[in-house]
Amino acid sequence: MGEQAQFSTKHLIGIKYVTTKDIELIFHTADEFKEVINRPIKRVPTLRDVTIANIFFENSTRTRISFELAEKRLSADVINFSASSSSVSKGETLLDTVNNILSMKVDMVVIRHPAAGVPVYLANRVSANIINAGDGTHEHPTQALLDAYSLIEKLGPLSGKKIAIIGDILHSRVALSNIFCLNKLGARVRVCGPPTLIPKHIASLGVEVSHDVESTLRWCDAANVLRIQLERQEIPYLPSLREYAQYYGINAAMLDRIDKPILLMHPGPINRGVELSSDAADSKQSIILQQVENGVAIRMAVLYLLANRN
Numbered sequence: 583m584g585e586q587a588q589f590s591t592k593h594l595i596g597i598k599y600v601t602t603k604d605i606e607l608i609f610h611t612a613d614e615f616k617e618v619i620n621r622p623i624k625r626v627p628t629l630r631d632v633t634i635a636n637i638f639f640e641n642s643t644r645t646r647i648s649f650e651l652a653e654k655r656l657s658a659d660v661i662n663f664s665a666s667s668s669s670v671s672k673g674e675t676l677l678d679t680v681n682n683i684l685s686m687k688v689d690m691v692v693i694r695h696p697a698a699g700v701p702v703y704l705a706n707r708v709s710a711n712i713i714n715a716g717d718g719t720h721e722h723p724t725q726a727l728l729d730a731y732s733l734i735e736k737l738g739p740l741s742g743k744k745i746a747i748i749g750d751i752l753h754s755r756v757a758l759s760n761i762f763c764l765n766k767l768g769a770r771v772r773v774c775g776p777p778t779l780i781p782k783h784i785a786s787l788g789v790e791v792s793h794d795v796e797s798t799l800r801w802c803d804a805a806n807v808l809r810i811q812l813e814r815q816e817i818p819y820l821p822s823l824r825e826y827a828q829y830y831g832i833n834a835a836m837l838d839r840i841d842k843p844i845l846l847m848h849p850g851p852i853n854r855g856v857e858l859s860s861d862a863a864d865s866k867q868s869i870i871l872q873q874v875e876n877g878v879a880i881r882m883a884v885l886y887l888l889a890n891r892n
C-alpha cells in the first residue's frame with residue numbers, strides 16, 4: 583500500500599465507535615484494493631503472516647464469503663468456525679471457544695453472533711483484533727461501510743444527500759450502523775416503515791421518520807430496503823407479510839410513479855415479493871450486486887488497517 587495508514591481503534595465493534603477520518607481512510611484503502619481485485623491476479627501478500635478466524639454463530643451467505651475472500655485475497659491464513667458443527671453444542675462457553683481458537687496463534691477474529699454485545703465482550707477479554715460481522719440487533723459495521731462506499735461511487739460525497747432506510751428498523755443492525763455512518767458522512771437520513779417496526783426514540787439519533795413509502799421514495803436520492811426479520815420477532819409486529827407487501831413493498835410501478843431516478847439498495851437476503859418485488863430488485867436502479875462486490879474491497883481495507891495498527 584502506498585501510505586502508512588493508521589486506524590484509530592484496535593477493533594471494529596461498531597460505526598458508533600469509529601471516527602469520520604477512520605471511515606474516509608477505509609474508503610481510500612478500499613479504492614486501492616478494488617483496483618487489486620479487478621486485476622487478473624487478485625491476490626497481494628499484505629497479510630501473509632496473519633491468521634484470521636471467522637467465527638459464525640448465526641447463518642450468513644454474503645458476510646462470511648466476503649470476509650473469507652477478502653482474507654484470501656490478502657494472503658492471510660484463514661480458519662472458518664461454524665457453531666452448529668462445533669463443541670459449543672456440548673456446552674462449551676463462548677469465551678472458552680474463542681480462547682481455544684486463539685491459543686492456536688490466531689491474530690484476528692471476525693465474529694457474528696445473535697447476541698448484541700458479544701464483539702465488545704470479547705474485545706475486553708482477548709488480545710486479538712475483533713471485527714463485528716453482525717451482533718444481534720446492535721451493529722453490522724462492514725455492511726454500513728460497503729453501503730456508504732457504494733452510494734459514494736454513484737452519488738459522490740454524501741454531504742446533504744437524502745438517504746432513506748425502509749423496512750424493519752426495530753430489529754435491524756444494518757439500520758443502526760447505516761444511521762451512524764451516514765450521519766458521520768453528513769447525509770440526511772429518513773427511516774420509514776410501519777409504526778410498530780420503528781423504535782420510539784429513533785429521532786434522537788438525528789433521523790427523520792415517515793410511515794409513507796411512496797413519499798419517502800419521492801424525497802430520497804437512494805433507498806436502502808430492509809427485510810422483515812421474523813426470526814427476531816418474539817411477538818407479531820404485523821398482521822401478515824402479505825399486508826406488509828401491500829402497504830410497504832416496493833415495486834417497479836411505484837418506482838415509475840415517482841418519476842425520479844433513485845438508487846435502490848438491499849443488504850440481503852431479499853424476500854422477493856415482500857419488501858421488494860423482483861421487477862424492482864432487478865431494475866436498472868438497483869445496485870444490490872454492486873454492494874456485494876464492494877463488500878470484498880471494504881473488508882480487505884478493514885482487515886489491512888486493523889492488522890497494520892498492531
Ligand code: CP
Pocket residue numbers: 641642643644645646716722725849850851
Ligand atoms: N448482509 C448480510 O449480512 O447478509 P448475510 O446474512 O448473508 O451475511
